[in-house]
Amino acid sequence: MKYDFAAIEKKWQDKWEELKPYAAVTGSDKPKFYGLIEFPYPSAAGLHVGHPRPFTAIDIVSRKKRMEGYNVLFPIGYDAFGLPTENFAIKNHIHPSIVTKQNVENFTRQLKMLGYGFDWDRVVDTTDPKYYKWTQWIFLQLFKKGLAYKTTMPVNWCTSCKCVLANEEVVEGVCERCGAPVVRKEKSQWMLGITKYADRLIDDLDDVDFIERVKTQQRNWIGRSTGTEVTFKTSTGDDVTVYTTRADTLYGVSYMVISPEHPLLNKWKDIIGNWDEVEAYKEAASRKSDFERGELNKDKTGVRLQGVEATNPANGATVPMFVSDYVLMGYGTGIVMGVPGHDQRDWDFATKFGLPIVEVVSGGDVTKEAFVAKDDSAIMVNSDFLNGMTVAEAIPAMKKYAVEQGWGKEQVNFKLRDWVFSRQRYWGEPIPLVNCPTCGWVPVPESELPLVLPQVESYEPTDDGESPLSKMTDWVNTTCPCCGAPAKRETDTMPQWAGSSWYFLRYMDPHNDNELVSKEAEEYWGPVDWYNGGMEHTTLHLLYSRFWHKFLYDIGVVHTKEPYAKRTSHGMILGKNPHYVGFAETEEEKQALIEKYGSQAQRPAVKMSKSLGNVVNPDDVVKAYGADTMRLYIMFIGDFEKTATWSDDAVKGSKRFLDRCWNLMDMAQDSFEVSKKNEAITHKTIKKVGDDIEALKLNTAIAALMTMVNEFYSNGVTKGDLEYLMLLLSPFAPHMVEEMWELTGFAAKNDGKMAMQMDWPKYDESKTVDAEREMAVQVNGKLRSTIIVAADADEQTIIDTACADEKIQRQLNGMQIVKTIVVKNKIINLIVKPAK
RNA sequence: GCCGGUGUGAUGGAAUGGUAGACGUGACGGACUCAAAAUCCGUUGGUGGCGACACCGUGAGGGUUCGAGUCCCUCCACCGGCACCA
Numbered sequence: 001m002k003y004d005f006a007a008i009e010k011k012w013q014d015k016w017e018e019l020k021p022y023a024a025v026t027g028s029d030k031p032k033f034y035g036l037i038e039f040p041y042p043s044a045a046g047l048h049v050g051h052p053r054p055f056t057a058i059d060i061v062s063r064k065k066r067m068e069g070y071n072v073l074f075p076i077g078y079d080a081f082g083l084p085t086e087n088f089a090i091k092n093h094i095h096p097s098i099v100t101k102q103n104v105e106n107f108t109r110q111l112k113m114l115g116y117g118f119d120w121d122r123v124v125d126t127t128d129p130k131y132y133k134w135t136q137w138i139f140l141q142l143f144k145k146g147l148a149y150k151t152t153m154p155v156n157w158c159t160s161c162k163c164v165l166a167n168e169e170v171v172e173g174v175c176e177r178c179g180a181p182v183v184r185k186e187k188s189q190w191m192l193g194i195t196k197y198a199d200r201l202i203d204d205l206d207d208v209d210f211i212e213r214v215k216t217q218q219r220n221w222i223g224r225s226t227g228t229e230v231t232f233k234t235s236t237g238d239d240v241t242v243y244t245t246r247a248d249t250l251y252g253v254s255y256m257v258i259s260p261e262h263p264l265l266n267k268w269k270d271i272i273g274n275w276d277e278v279e280a281y282k283e284a285a286s287r288k289s290d291f292e293r294g295e296l297n298k299d300k301t302g303v304r305l306q307g308v309e310a311t312n313p314a315n316g317a318t319v320p321m322f323v324s325d326y327v328l329m330g331y332g333t334g335i336v337m338g339v340p341g342h343d344q345r346d347w348d349f350a351t352k353f354g355l356p357i358v359e360v361v362s363g364g365d366v367t368k369e370a371f372v373a374k375d376d377s378a379i380m381v382n383s384d385f386l387n388g389m390t391v392a393e394a395i396p397a398m399k400k401y402a403v404e405q406g407w408g409k410e411q412v413n414f415k416l417r418d419w420v421f422s423r424q425r426y427w428g429e430p431i432p433l434v435n436c437p438t439c440g441w442v443p444v445p446e447s448e449l450p451l452v453l454p455q456v457e458s459y460e461p462t463d464d465g466e467s468p469l470s471k472m473t474d475w476v477n478t479t480c481p482c483c484g485a486p487a488k489r490e491t492d493t494m495p496q497w498a499g500s501s502w503y504f505l506r507y508m509d510p511h512n513d514n515e516l517v518s519k520e521a522e523e524y525w526g527p528v529d530w531y532n533g534g535m536e537h538t539t540l541h542l543l544y545s546r547f548w549h550k551f552l553y554d555i556g557v558v559h560t561k562e563p564y565a566k567r568t569s570h571g572m573i574l575g576k577n578p579h580y581v582g583f584a585e586t587e588e589e590k591q592a593l594i595e596k597y598g599s600q601a602q603r604p605a606v607k608m609s610k611s612l613g614n615v616v617n618p619d620d621v622v623k624a625y626g627a628d629t630m631r632l633y634i635m636f637i638g639d640f641e642k643t644a645t646w647s648d649d650a651v652k653g654s655k656r657f658l659d660r661c662w663n664l665m666d667m668a669q670d671s672f673e674v675s676k677k678n679e680a681i682t683h684k685t686i687k688k689v690g691d692d693i694e695a696l697k698l699n700t701a702i703a704a705l706m707t708m709v710n711e712f713y714s715n716g717v718t719k720g721d722l723e724y725l726m727l728l729l730s731p732f733a734p735h736m737v738e739e740m741w742e743l744t745g746f747a748a749k750n751d752g753k754m755a756m757q758m759d760w761p762k763y764d765e766s767k768t769v770d771a772e773r774e775m776a777v778q779v780n781g782k783l784r785s786t787i788i789v790a791a792d793a794d795e796q797t798i799i800d801t802a803c804a805d806e807k808i809q810r811q812l813n814g815m816q817i818v819k820t821i822v823v824k825n826k827i828i829n830l831i832v833k834p835a836k
Numbered sequence: 837g838c839c840g841g842u843g844u845g846a847u848g849g850a851a852u853g854g855u856a857g858a859c860g861u862g863a864c865g866g867a868c869u870c871a872a873a874a875u876c877c878g879u880u881g882g883u884g885g886c887g888a889c890a891c892c893g894u895g896a897g898g899g900u901u902c903g904a905g906u907c908c909c910u911c912c913a914c915c916g917g918c919a920c921c922a
Binding site for chain 2 (some may be wrong): 094252286335336338344414535536538539643650651663699705774782822
């Protein structure tokens with residue numbers, strides 16, 4: 001009988017649609033398991049082959065959990081607001097909501113095609129007013145607690161399109177679309193106070209099971225550092241405070257620098273002797289794009305403030321003050337102390353402006369470059385009472401002294417900035433606030449949520465950088481919910497990150513019109529037990545959603561501090577690079593490729609893209625080989641965490657394996673007993689596959705199943721042996737297994753239960769070991785022979801057997817054994833030296 | 837520059853400090869076939885040897901160990917992220 005995957009997959013998908021074996025039951029007595037994948041952005045291009053990698057992996061985990069008796073929640077939804085849809089809509093003159101609807105339908109078809117065990121009754125869509133009602137509700141709670149505030153801040157402004165760009169749209173300092181330079185422009189923006197949660201976002205990482213890479217990246221992104229704030233007196237009458245992590249270098253300060261945006265500069269307008277020059281510098285700095293200011297311009301520039309001097313509180317020395325754009329207004333206090341001896345940036349600046357360079361930590365040559373000690377055991381010099389101390393001792397000593405003297409205090413700083421939450425775009429959740437001339441910003445009453453995104457004729461960005469909604473005067477003009485006077489709605493919308501910051505909560509109770517999630521559902525399902533997603537979301541989505549969840553915890557909506565108990569990450573799927581030099585036949589071709597594509601030509605694999613023609617469409621794969629093959633291959637492709645390259649050839653291997661499984665039915669003896677010959681491999685495989693699924697090592701789990709099948713081919717097989725193969729394979733290739741389960745009579749035998757409804761098989765540790773073991777025998781660490789010994793042989797028997805081996809005899813000739821090392825079931829090492 | 841990761845046959849990739857290359861592609865040989873495909877059975881790291889075997893081999897160089905792909909040190913290359921964060 002032939003394995004007709006197309007018919008079989010259709011048959012079982014229809015059956016699942018009808019029977020709903022994947023429905024999650026809130027409040028069941030079974031232990032719960034909540035497996036989560038990052039919900040996709042429904043693009044016009046459809047599912048990419050990258051999507052099935054995490055989806056299949058967590059599907060497999062979820063299926064195994066179900067068989068182990070868990071009540072499983074494995075949901076799916078769509079993160080459908082966002083720029084690509086909006087741009088597609090503008091270009092093709094179709095309303096974004098229609099584009100979204102079409103894309104969601106296509107994604108749904110593709111996901112069902114792949115046989116995922118999603119609970120399709122719990123689908124969420126961030127663009128559904130019933131959903132974003134609660135996104136808006138959360139925003140209002142943030143607003144009420146003072147965590148959402150409006151402030152003027154610099155945004156990316158395209159000088160040619162005359163519009164605000166998201167950071168993602170700025171590529172190397174120029175506009176992604178038109179290539180014109182992008183500059184900073186001051187605009188009023190809604191912000192969320194994520195920095196208030198910075199400490200908790202770092203500290204609570206200790207309590208969750210995230211892969212270490214993710215934790216490190218989050219910690220680095222938040223960037224907590226503990227240092228000292230030191231206050232200097234200045235000749236202007238104002239004191240200035242600097243932040244430093246190197247209080248030990250205070251005796252090495254030879255100048256001060258203030259950021260061009262610092263408000264004190266304007267205050268000092270009349271004091272600064274060369275104000276014209278300073279003002280021109282400020283002006284120039286504001287005109288610079290981020291790119292010029294950061295990437296290109298590592299050259300230090302600046303202007304000395306005539307008539308402004310600061311006094312070093314540590315030694316009373318008077319030092320000049322400069323304005324320079326290498327000091328950022330957004331970090332620390334916007335003013336730094338210049339220690340050119342021990343900070344390379346300060347050294348560059350001091351060298352350029354001819355400022356003194358004082359050595360206060362010994363070990364380098366500060367006339368050549370700044371000495372930044374790798375460890376903190378270097379010794380202090382030229383530093384009064386710190387002399388002779390190590391850096392490690394000097395930092396706290398100086399800090400303590402500064403605090404005692406009243407001009408210093410300990411200070412913790414973060415790199416993390418507050419979250420810029422508004423977008424001047426159409427396709428997002430409207431921000432539910434009204435601006436009243438008398439009452440200020442007033443929330444739309446919760447009873448009026450959702451504040452529905454109005455239908456507009458034109459959703460193109462405006463010339464003045466205002467949201468497209470601002471042109472909808474009917475919608476914009478409203479009355480103040482507070483005093484009833486005429487007022488205007490906020491016309492900015494929320495960023496795409498809003499809807500995705502809490503979607504996992506909605507899955508728990510997706511049809512609830514009265515609450516975001518019911519207490520009962522949240523307490524039953526929360527937290528997410530296992531969340532898998534891409535590394536690219538580690539610093540944005542993951543951090544934002546942890547922040548929102550902590551806020552919801554604080555206001556009593558959820559019962560756990562952290563949303564996700566466990567986080568894993570998958571690698572990207574790349575395509576073959578058609579321009580790779582390795583594919584060139586001749587030397588000339590190679591040279592031509594390198595000339596044309598540069599370093600791109602050196603990479604065998606690159607991201608899939610239409611222009612390279614290396615995109616693989618899951619539809620085509622499923623059509624040619626079936627969904628089970630697709631699922632199996634994408635798991636077998638390699639280490640789940642690493643990037644992998646798609647290979648059309650290798651897909652065949654997975655198909656061949658499924659064929660081999662299928663064909664076993666023809667050769668199976670008609671007995672429901674496990675054959676003695678296959679007992680060891682069966683127990684070994686149950687163990688290996690189970691362990692590997694838990695560790696997400698699905699490639700080796702599949703390899704183990706292949707080994708099992710290979711043994712079945714050489715040992716012969718019974719239906720009883722097949723039962724275990726089917727159960728183990730069921731999470732990977734659910735369609736084919738159900739068909740086999742039925743054909744081999746196991747369905748009938750088990751009251752019509754499907755394989756996926758059976759218990760996950762258990763193994764007997766004692767049966768996973770063969771009666772006899774092969775052991776390697778080394779002489780002086782070099783492999784010389786292998787021996788066969790009984791699994792329960794004692795050490796002496798093993799040594800005797802090894803020494804009796806013919807090849808070992810030859811090695812031992814004329815030698816005496818001085819030491820033996822025996823590692824049970826693995827290896828024996830005989831250490832010998834020439835006999836006297 | 838900083839942080840994180842990777843480097844293993846022709847190739848994708850396996851290896852709790854314990855027989856390097858599991859499993860899969862590809863290639864080669866055989867069976868079946870008029871033939872091909874499919875399928876099944878073998879072989880497949882390199883060098884030398886008819887052979888038994890011997891030597892070499894996990895980016896480079898050192899080290900620790902009875903034993904290192906794995907641990908430590910110093911480099912090199914590539915990938916990802918951040919980048920004047922005081």
